[in-house]
Amino acid sequence: MSDTIVLAIESSCDETAVAIAKNDTEILANVVATQIDVHKDFGGVVPEVASRIHVENISMVIEQALKQADLKVSDVDAIAVTQGPGLIGSLHVGVQAAKTLAWAFAKPLIPVHHIAGHIYANAIVTSLQFPLMALVVSGGHTELVYMRDEWRFEILGTTQDDAIGEAGDKVGRVLKLPYPGGVYVDRLAKEGKNIYQLAKPKAQNELDFSFSGLKSSVLQFIDRCARKQEEYDPASLACSYQECALQELLGPTRIALKRYQPKMMVLAGGVAANSRLRELVENDLKKEFTNIAFHVPPLSCCTDNAAMIAVAGSVAYRHGVRGDFTLTADPGMELCGV
Amino acid sequence: MKTLCMDSAHKHLVIVLIEDGKIISACEKECWKRQSETLFPELINCFEEAKWSVDDIDEVVISDGPGSYTGVRIAMSIAKVLCTTKNIPLSCVSTLQLYAGLNENCYSLLDARSKRAYFAHYHSGKLIGEESAVDLADIMNVLADHKGVLVGDCELVGKEKKPISLAEHFCALLPYARKITNIHTLTPRYLKENDAYKVK
Numbered sequence: 001m002s003d004t005i006v007l008a009i010e011s012s013c014d015e016t017a018v019a020i021a022k023n024d025t026e027i028l029a030n031v032v033a034t035q036i037d038v039h040k041d042f043g044g045v046v047p048e049v050a051s052r053i054h055v056e057n058i059s060m061v062i063e064q065a066l067k068q069a070d071l072k073v074s075d076v077d078a079i080a081v082t083q084g085p086g087l088i089g090s091l092h093v094g095v096q097a098a099k100t101l102a103w104a105f106a107k108p109l110i111p112v113h114h115i116a117g118h119i120y121a122n123a124i125v126t127s128l129q130f131p132l133m134a135l136v137v138s139g140g141h142t143e144l145v146y147m148r149d150e151w152r153f154e155i156l157g158t159t160q161d162d163a164i165g166e167a168g169d170k171v172g173r174v175l176k177l178p179y180p181g182g183v184y185v186d187r188l189a190k191e192g193k194n195i196y197q198l199a200k201p202k203a204q205n206e207l208d209f210s211f212s213g214l215k216s217s218v219l220q221f222i223d224r225c226a227r228k229q230e231e232y233d234p235a236s237l238a239c240s241y242q243e244c245a246l247q248e249l250l251g252p253t254r255i256a257l258k259r260y261q262p263k264m265m266v267l268a269g270g271v272a273a274n275s276r277l278r279e280l281v282e283n284d285l286k287k288e289f290t291n292i293a294f295h296v297p298p299l300s301c302c303t304d305n306a307a308m309i310a311v312a313g314s315v316a317y318r319h320g321v322r323g324d325f326t327l328t329a330d331p332g333m334e335l336c337g338v
Numbered sequence: 339m340k341t342l343c344m345d346s347a348h349k350h351l352v353i354v355l356i357e358d359g360k361i362i363s364a365c366e367k368e369c370w371k372r373q374s375e376t377l378f379p380e381l382i383n384c385f386e387e388a389k390w391s392v393d394d395i396d397e398v399v400i401s402d403g404p405g406s407y408t409g410v411r412i413a414m415s416i417a418k419v420l421c422t423t424k425n426i427p428l429s430c431v432s433t434l435q436l437y438a439g440l441n442e443n444c445y446s447l448l449d450a451r452s453k454r455a456y457f458a459h460y461h462s463g464k465l466i467g468e469e470s471a472v473d474l475a476d477i478m479n480v481l482a483d484h485k486g487v488l489v490g491d492c493e494l495v496g497k498e499k500k501p502i503s504l505a506e507h508f509c510a511l512l513p514y515a516r517k518i519t520n521i522h523t524l525t526p527r528y529l530k531e532n533d534a535y536k537v538k
């Protein structure tokens with residue numbers, strides 16, 4: 001059997017990324033042009049700014065990826081692209097670029113869901129075992145995804161309000177930490193203790209999540225201290241917030257693991273880089289569920305990149321997923337039915 | 339010499355295939371905010387009608403704005419990727435220039451929302467002065483003092499729309515298109531610079 005090579009483009013948020021994968025998981029090229037320094041100046045991702053940088057970078061990033069893999073577009077078997085979810089203006093640039101390559105070089109076009117990419121990022125470093133449970137946590141997502149089999153996705157639970165990464169960034173902002181706040185909350189939390197009582201989040205469905213109540217509770221705590229002119233320890237507030245948020249994450253995860261008894265459980269998404277979350281999985285979940293193989297991805301696999309889209313795109317390609325030339329960015333794309 | 343022209347910067351989608359100065363196939367339709375899904379199917383139709391293949395293209399010409407921020411990025415993303423991977427020269431015309439065509443003493447006006455318009459004075463394909471985003475009231479003052487042809491979103495200043503063919507304008511403007519020396523660094527001309535940087 002000959003090799004299958006997939007080139008993938010990811011532009012759903014603030015990274016213009018292109019990667020090339022061989023036979024699903026061998027990454028021949030992985031180029032990311034990050035915009036983080038620009039967005040730092042604004043304290044967050046400004047969609048129009050992100051779109052502008054994508055169009056500026058896109059052709060260069062494609063060229064660099066091809067150079068890194070020492071390939072020409074004609075050597076590639078298929079073009080995969082993140083169709084959604086994400087920022088519409090940002091997604092447009094990647095989707096048009098992918099359609100251009102598919103048209104100009106007569107290659108199949110493979111639309112990929114961003115979350116499928118995050119889950120399949122794990123396949124780069126371990127072989128996935130099904131049924132599989134994935135906890136997808138990022139600035140835009142908090143989802144429990146159950147995969148009965150390869151390329152079958154079922155969303156068991158999701159956040160009813162903020163994504164966990166979003167809540168962490170906001171808490172970071174009120175603690176006057178740099179952008180992205182969640183990363184710095186995690187760092188600061190290490191120097192503090194879990195001593196402050198914050199409102200416990202409560203989602204209606206036992207497999208769903210909620211973070212906005214907890215986030216408001218942190219804001220109210222700070223306001224109250226200011227009103228009463230009381231001092232508080234920011235590190236301990238960060239720690240108290242983070243413990244509360246992570247327990248909210250692990251509650252539904254435990255229920256789902258008991259109910260579905262998967263062979264493997266993976267973390268995915270940017271917040272999978274959170275050191276305390278990784279610790280809780282390693283120290284607690286692993287011991288509680290000895291029949292399940294837990295996989296915590298290396299940091300390089302957590303953040304947005306195109307290698308994950310290339311891997312997911314390769315699997316989708318094998319499963320016959322194809323997009324036609326009317327394909328357009330879908331900012332609210334659903335994972336089910338992929 | 340085979341030229342592919344594309345414009346998705348404003349309300350229209352324009353695709354023109356030109357061979358030695360003659361239009362071989364064209365698509366020109368109102369397509370507000372639907373350029374992203376419509377462009378490729380129309381492009382493929384045009385290529386079938388003209389019996390061209392991608393490798394026949396000798397040059398690409400696009401409008402690089404001003405216009406809808408998302409719209410202008412559609413054709414530009416395509417052109418940047420197509421031209422760099424296929425080694426095809428790329429040239430640009432301004433969207434205002436495209437609407438003006440080779441008209442003499444022509445004022446070109448495109449809706450920029452918030453009671454403003456992208457506005458420029460073109461004479462036989464050449465820019466007089468500069469392109470800018472101007473308040474509609476100021477444009478009305480300019481038009482009251484100056485005689486000339488008005489093209490684009492004329493209704494914004496209470497004038498009647500003059501029918502024009504953007505496909506024919508592309509064809510006529512080929513000698514005036516600006517050749518892009520470094521395609522990778524090409525970016526749209528947005529004109530209303532400050533708007534993008536307003537943090538919500």
Ligand SMILES: [Zn+2]
Pocket residue numbers: 114118138269270303304
């Ligand atoms: Zn992501």
